[in-house]
Amino acid sequence: EDQVTQSPEALRLQEGESSSLNCSYTVSGLRGLFWYRQDPGKGPEFLFTLYSAGEEKEKERLKATLTKKESFLHITAPKPEDSATYLCAVQALYNQGGKLIFGQGTELSVKP
Amino acid sequence: ETGVTQTPRHLVMGMTNKKSLKCEQHLGHNAMYWYKQSAKKPLELMFVYNFKEQTENNSVPSRFSPECPNSSHLFLHLHTLQPEDSALYLCASSQERAIGNEQFFGPGTRLTVL
Numbered sequence: 001e002d003q004v005t006q007s008p009e010a011l012r013l014q015e016g017e018s019s020s021l022n023c024s025y026t027v028s029g030l031r032g033l034f035w036y037r038q039d040p041g042k043g044p045e046f047l048f049t050l051y052s053a054g055e056e057k058e059k060e061r062l063k064a065t066l067t068k069k070e071s072f073l074h075i076t077a078p079k080p081e082d083s084a085t086y087l088c089a090v091q092a093l094y095n096q097g098g099k100l101i102f103g104q105g106t107e108l109s110v111k112p
Numbered sequence: 113e114t115g116v117t118q119t120p121r122h123l124v125m126g127m128t129n130k131k132s133l134k135c136e137q138h139l140g141h142n143a144m145y146w147y148k149q150s151a152k153k154p155l156e157l158m159f160v161y162n163f164k165e166q167t168e169n170n171s172v173p174s175r176f177s178p179e180c181p182n183s184s185h186l187f188l189h190l191h192t193l194q195p196e197d198s199a200l201y202l203c204a205s206s207q208e209r210a211i212g213n214e215q216f217f218g219p220g221t222r223l224t225v226l
Contacts, residue, residue, distance in 0.1 A: 004154070034214060043114070043202050043217035044155075051211060087155070091213070098143050098206055098213055099168060102154040 002027045006088050006103035013078055013110050021073040021086055021106045029093030033071050034100065035064050036087040044087055078110045115139040116218035118203050124224045125193065133188040133221050135203030143208040144186040145215060146178060149200040161186065162208055193225045 003026045013019055025033065032051055036044035048057045050066040057064050061082065063074040073086055085107045089100040115138045125131050137144060146158040160168035161180040175197075177189040186203055200222050204215040 032211065032213070036217075041200075041220075041222070043116075043118075043204075043219045045114070046214050046216060049214055089155075098145070098160060098162070098208055098215065099157055100155075100215060104152070104154045 002090065002092055002101050004088055004090055004101050004103035006086075006106050008106060009104070010107045011109070013075075013108070015079055015110055015112050016077045018074070018076045018078070020075070021108070023071040023073070023088030023103055024069060025071070025088075025090045026069075027090050027092045027101070031091040031093045031095070033066055034089045034091070035071070035073055036089070038085045038087055038105070047086075075108070078108075080110050080112050083108055083110045114216045114218065116203060116205055116216055118201075118218035118221050120221060121219065122222045122224075124226065125190070126226050127193060127195075129193075130189070130191040132190065133201055133203075133223075135186040135188075135218055137184055137186075137203075137205035137216075137218075139205055139207075139216060141205040141207045141216075142183050143206045143213070144180060144183070145204040145206075146186065146188050147202040147204065147217075149202055149220070151199075155202065158188075190223075193223075195225050198223055198225045 005024045035047040038044045048064040053068045085105040087105045089102045148156045159178045179187040200220045202220045203218045206213040206215040
């Protein structure tokens with residue numbers, strides 16, 4: 001069964017304190033792994049797509065990496081505005097209908 | 113602004129009411145989705161439409177009825193809902209292709225069933 005597990009469930013950081021969020025996945029052939037950011041009461045905002053092990057993508061203070069079993073979202077010198085829930089999702093090769101399987105998310109809080 | 117709009121943003125309804133949620137995408141995509149997001153649970157896919165054809169129904173109860181009149185509009189018709197159906201309902205769209213396709217989400221409709 002395809003599955004996505006994110007850890008930790010919640011993370012509190014001080015401003016400037018770098019850290020990483022983990023997304024472990026099990027899927028029968030990976031078509032793509034996606035990271036989203038979700039603010040309270042809003043829809044998820046697309047951040048990155050990763051397709052194959054070894055791939056990395058960066059955007060401002062965020063960097064996403066991918067291995068055959070997990071993905072990390074590294075946050076360098078976070079600011080309070082980075083506070084949000086970060087969601088990871090996978091899409092399987094066999095699924096041509098676009099179905100995404102989501103993890104439960106990591107709630108990040110960055111204090112000034 | 114992601115190019116996906118949803119109305120209404122908030123909805124309170126009784127168990128015997130009938131209401132509809134509307135989603136519109138301005139991105140030229142060919143696939144649209146309905147998701148349910150409950151507190152402390154992962155997003156749950158409900159329905160998928162590709163080129164207006166329903167390609168997936170994720171064991172959703174019949175009190176939820178989707179409609180996709182064209183590739184830009186998607187509706188979710190609601191009737192005789194239960195209190196446990198209270199959740200954030202999210203619409204998304206994507207351009208379906210061979211490689212992984214990013215889905216872009218609307219702001220959601222916060223539904224409360226009394």
